[in-house]
Amino acid sequence: MTAKEMLKMMPQVFNSQAAANVTAVIQYDISEPIYHVIKNGTVEVHEGQAENPNVTITVSDGDLVKLLKGELNGMTAFMSGKLKLKGDMMLAQRLASFVDRSKLP
Numbered sequence: 001m002t003a004k005e006m007l008k009m010m011p012q013v014f015n016s017q018a019a020a021n022v023t024a025v026i027q028y029d030i031s032e033p034i035y036h037v038i039k040n041g042t043v044e045v046h047e048g049q050a051e052n053p054n055v056t057i058t059v060s061d062g063d064l065v066k067l068l069k070g071e072l073n074g075m076t077a078f079m080s081g082k083l084k085l086k087g088d089m090m091l092a093q094r095l096a097s098f099v100d101r102s103k104l105p
Contacts, residue, residue, distance in 0.1 A: 001105055003061035006068050007034045008045050013103040016041035022098075024091055027053035030061050038098070055087035070101050 007028055020041045027035045027050045035050040036043050059067070063082050066072035074096060077083035085092050 001065065003028075003030050003064040003068075004032050004034060006065060006104070007036070010036060010043050010045055010099070013100050014043045015098050015100045018094075018097040019043070022091075022094075024054040024088070025050045025052065026091075026095065027056040028064065029056060029058040030064055043098075053087060055085060055089070055092045057092065058084040058086075067096075068099060068101075069104060070096075 007030075019038050022038050023040070024038045025035055026038065027033065032047070033049055035046050035048070035053060037046065037050075057064075059077070059082060063072055063077060067074055067077060067083070072082075074083065074093070078085065
């Protein structure tokens, strides 16, 4: 499964309880940019570039897949330069809790 496919299936694997009080736009700068709009426990997926994202995540497609599956630690990826963040770093740290990994293929 590609990074784009995984990000597009986020509504099916989204942990709405973890994001219950979150309103944010997350931009993923991957080979085909995608962004998520999170609002009151729901997530919408959009292709392209968001106008004013709260956080922008720049990462290779392969590393994003590993991050989503829990095979790559986000902090390790950030410290090694595999993952770059712009914007709300605290929000970025919470993103892993928004994914129910047991529902990922």
